[in-house]
Amino acid sequence: MVAFERKQNNGEWSEKELSTLLAALGAAIAPGTGRTWETGMTEKGDPQFYLLGPLPDQASELCVSRIAGRYILEDGSGRLLFEHRNLDLVGLHAKAAIPSTSWLMVRAITLWCAVRNTIHEKVEPLLVEGEELLVQFVPQLSAFA
Template sequence: MSVVAFERKQNTGEWSERELSTILAALSAATAPGTGREWETGVTERGDVQFYLLSPLPDQACELCVSRIGGRYILEDGSGRLLFEHRNLDLVALHAKAAVPSTSWLMVRVIMLWCAIRSATDEKLDLMLLEGEELFVQFVPQLAAFA
């Protein structure tokens, strides 16, 4: 891992209203009430501000992090991988919006449940049809004797 030395300014410990509103506007779909996601701000040990997009309860894992170090904004995913960095917060916010998955976790679970139910019922239905077909094949010759 390489370390990059950033220029530091004093009193960098808070987000401005404009900065927060820019980030929240870009992530408005991700932080909507139905998604279960929340956001939080924090400060590094060096006094640099950070914005965290947290996954729904109970995990509340960090999905996305925007940091301001010196005059640069750094966008990282939940694993700490660098996604984008720039001095323009609007560009970073656009990349943050694109980095957030649009499908909610609830929708993914509903789709998975639907596929599991459909798979189980298809297997049972196939077995019932095959058994019925075998019975039909066994009784047809005997029914032909009556004709």
């Protein structure tokens, strides 16, 4: 008896493929990140895997498609990041392509930079002027001592 490989249903991911993708993107899909994943199909019925960002937008951050036995990795804008027949390699590239900084951290850094810039532009000139006044009046104040 000869065991033949079953022909894969073209429009669906196999359990092995899904587990490979989920293992590679496990840290990105962790509960604290707010990210989720979803599957879909191309116009021609080829399977796609989407990594979705946090609510409320849930914008697509990554997409993996299987077309004619090749796995295609694209970013959220549809730019090609990597293409190969080995899903494990595509998973490694997908893991590396995920931004590791959370949106909350990005907003905190942006706020810090805005506060620092405001202090630099508004408060520092006042301090410099105050120092200049102090330099001018200290000799006169020492005459009273």
